[in-house]
Amino acid sequence: MPAAAFQCSFSSFSSACIVLRQRISVTTRSPAIEVVIMSKSAFITGITGQDGSYLAELLLEKGYTVHGLVRRASTFTTGRIKHIYADPHQAGNRLFLHYGDLTDGQSLTNLVLDLEPDEIYNLGAQSHVRVSFDQPAYTFQATGGGALNVLEAARQLNKKKLVKVYQASSSEMYGEVLETPQTENTPFQPQSPYACAKVYAFHQTVNYRKSYDMFAVNGILFNHESPRRGETFVTRKITRAATRIKLGLQDKLYLGNLAAKRDWGYAKDYVEGMWRMLQHSEPDDFVLATGRTQTVQEFADIVFGMLQLDPKQYIEIDPRYFRPAEVDLLLGDCSKAQQKLGWTASTSLEELARLMVDHDLSLAREEAILAAARK
Ligand code: NAP
Ligand code: G4F
Numbered sequence: 001m002p003a004a005a006f007q008c009s010f011s012s013f014s015s016a017c018i019v020l021r022q023r024i025s026v027t028t029r030s031p032a033i034e035v036v037i038m039s040k041s042a043f044i045t046g047i048t049g050q051d052g053s054y055l056a057e058l059l060l061e062k063g064y065t066v067h068g069l070v071r072r073a074s075t076f077t078t079g080r081i082k083h084i085y086a087d088p089h090q091a092g093n094r095l096f097l098h099y100g101d102l103t104d105g106q107s108l109t110n111l112v113l114d115l116e117p118d119e120i121y122n123l124g125a126q127s128h129v130r131v132s133f134d135q136p137a138y139t140f141q142a143t144g145g146g147a148l149n150v151l152e153a154a155r156q157l158n159k160k161k162l163v164k165v166y167q168a169s170s171s172e173m174y175g176e177v178l179e180t181p182q183t184e185n186t187p188f189q190p191q192s193p194y195a196c197a198k199v200y201a202f203h204q205t206v207n208y209r210k211s212y213d214m215f216a217v218n219g220i221l222f223n224h225e226s227p228r229r230g231e232t233f234v235t236r237k238i239t240r241a242a243t244r245i246k247l248g249l250q251d252k253l254y255l256g257n258l259a260a261k262r263d264w265g266y267a268k269d270y271v272e273g274m275w276r277m278l279q280h281s282e283p284d285d286f287v288l289a290t291g292r293t294q295t296v297q298e299f300a301d302i303v304f305g306m307l308q309l310d311p312k313q314y315i316e317i318d319p320r321y322f323r324p325a326e327v328d329l330l331l332g333d334c335s336k337a338q339q340k341l342g343w344t345a346s347t348s349l350e351e352l353a354r355l356m357v358d359h360d361l362s363l364a365r366e367e368a369i370l371a372a373a374r375k
Contacts, residue, residue, distance in 0.1 A: 039094075041065040043115055045102060045150060046123030050228045051168070053080035055121060055271040056095065060084060062275075065094045067115050069108075069124060072099050080228050102146025105153070112153035112163075119278050121166045122150040125198075128232065129172060132194035133324050140197045147201030151208045151216065158214055164278045167205040169218040170198045171263070171289070171330045181333040184220065184285055191325040206285070215283045219274050222289035222332040225352060226267040227359035235264060238300050239356040243364040245314055246307045249371070253314050256321025258297040261329045265290045266347035266355070276341040289332020290345040302353045307361075 047068030
């Protein structure tokens with residue numbers, strides 16, 4: 001008969017709550033042999049972000065217990081995960097949130113040693129490239145130093161048990177690209193404080209893999225978007241504005257460089273690739289991309305076209321959105337991930353734009369109803 005044993009650890013989310021990790025022991029006829037079946041557990045930094053929310057959903061579907069790092073703020077930041085969050089006292093709950101910050105290495109190590117996750121996904125970062133020019137030092141501390149703090153925490157845990165680490169590396173590291181398409185072998189030429197911080201984190205991840213024989217991998221992900229994308233990234237800024245314009249809630253959309261080319265995929269496809277990297281037989285670095293690139297203008301044309309609007313009538317250029325240095329062209333080659341992980345991006349740019357437009361049209365309709373009620 002299976003016997004269930006529970007391990008308790010402490011979480012500081014909302015009020016103090018008890019985290020239970022279920023351990024099912026199956027004892028065979030021989031008392032000397034005990035088969036222990038434990039559901040896998042994962043620790044996600046950046047769980048409140050776009051990718052963190054999709055990854056948490058995926059891992060819960062796969063039966064994982066999921067722990068997420070949440071920054072304390074004066075308002076709730078858990079909007080993207082509220083549909084999967086349950087009261088920690090509720091039986092069967094497998095999602096637990098813990099306060100912390102990537103810049104606080106000691107607390108991070110304490111938490112990781114306490115939780116003993118099988119897998120760590122470091123998705124937390126100051127992830128906005130334009131903002132990184134305004135806050136270069138903080139961006140380095142969170143995006144670069146934060147990754148080092150995660151690796152150090154994992155190294156401590158790795159002395160006791162195997163822990164696999166995923167580092168969210170970025171196509172932005174290619175910067176002023178030295179070849180097209182970009183692969184795992186393309187040299188980095190970063191063009192922003194954000195990209196420099198990500199290059200640092202990339203090399204530290206490889207360094208920890210080699211120096212300490214750790215299972216630590218880099219996913220070099222090209223841009224991926226969704227209805228959950230932050231509203232100041234260009235695709236979401238466009239779908240939010242176009243749908244609001246359609247319903248008469250906004251007149252103009254102000255953008256920066258319309259000529260920049262990006263390889264845009266769907267975030268939900270990409271988190272599957274992250275998971276596959278940690279299930280691979282050996283630690284390695286992989287590019288995830290669609291293999292198709294379009295300009296910002298072309299993405300706007302698709303979105304405005306879906307709403308039967310002429311983008312020329314509504315889009316204006318505001319130099320405020322230009323960057324001190326720009327990444328002109330990103331186009332990824334994910335052949336290695338395709339061959340070794342069986343991963344490809346399955347959602348086209350048109351399908352992605354449709355998902356985002358439909359979602360943002362609903363938001364705009366709600367806003368229009370509220371505005372009408374106020375009159
Ligand atoms: P995102 O939506 O901006 O989410 C970033 C997450 O990091 C949020 O949960 C944020 O928490 C958290 N965070 C920021 N600073 C932190 C700190 N000091 N301590 C702890 N948590 C912190 O980013 P995303 O699009 O999901 O991207 C996930 C990761 O992949 C990031 O590392 C990003 O740089 C990288 N990446 C993204 C793409 C892309 O196209 N989306 C491509 C390549 C790589 P709050 O909610 O409190 O702000
Ligand atoms: O949407 P973006 O801000 O994304 P960007 O800079 O490519 O960075 C994103 O993808 C990276 C992967 O390559 C991630 F690592 C990073 O964390 C982030 O998720 O800008 C895309 C392009 C840029 O060339 C920018 O100059 O759009 C151009 N753009 C034109 N007008 C604009 C705007 N970008 C923003 N955010 N806002 C504008 O008004």
